[in-house]
Amino acid sequence: MRPHTYPTAGGTVITHDQGAHLTEWRLGDTPVIWVSSESEYAEGQPIRGGVPVCWPWFGPGRPGDLTPAHGFARVAPWRLVQEDSDGSALRLAWELTHADVQGLPGTEHFVHDFTARLHVTVEEAASVALTVRNDGSEPFDYEAALHTYLQVGDIRQVEIAGLDGCDYFDKVLRADATQEGPVVFGGETDRVYASSGTVQVHDPVLRRTLMIEKSGSPNTVVWNPWADKARAMPDFADHEWQQMVCVEAATVGGHAVALEPGQEQTLSTTVRVITANGS
Structure with missing residues (x-):
């Protein structure tokens, strides 16, 4: 897969056409959007x-x-x-239709x-928005998520604020809480x-907070595989669970x-970086 690389305000973005994938976003040399060193591309x-x-x-x-x-x-x-890029602001859009996916696994x-x-x-900030239109003559339904991987300094020191009092389903324990x-x-x-x-990912090691704003998203998914599961995944280096967390805009299940x-319908997420000095 051939990557597309773009300069942006204070950083760099890498994308791939497969999956309409925002693959990396860096501010200076520090990643905001995480990607595994073991990804196969x-x-x-x-x-x-x-x-x-x-x-x-x-x-x-379901x-x-x-x-x-x-x-x-x-x-x-x-x-x-x-594809609009002036070295400061970047605007990209991809399209996918029923005709484009004929024969792909799962389309049945x-x-x-x-x-x-x-x-x-x-x-x-970085914003990603997925809009789906029904072009047919019958209703349909779907689930969607923008599965955002965030770079953190040490997951064991991270705190996520903004979900206090919210009900959730724990997929590890298979229980509501x-x-x-x-x-x-x-x-x-x-x-x-x-x-x-909106949720805030407080990261004392990188001395920043990542603000995650969402729209069209009644669900927020939070994921980290931890050590054993990371070791079991071939596209995930054994140590990398320590430097990532997923906070996802989603509309799933019920x-x-x-x-x-x-x-x-549109589902969107925006990631903003707030440094320790508030900028």
């Missing part, structure tokens, strides 16, 4: 890191057995239809006519929160989107 294989587009299902889908995991959109060949589970657009805008206080990490974490609000013919 192979055609038809997902990139481990960046902001994968999970669509039209999340994980194994039936629990759909493949590929997280849907076909993240490995599909999207078409780059907008979603046979509807659709147009999906993925917009990426990077200036001082309610968040009390900030989210902290002491082991494998995989939670789907009922939360549409919050799946239902679209009538001609309707469209």
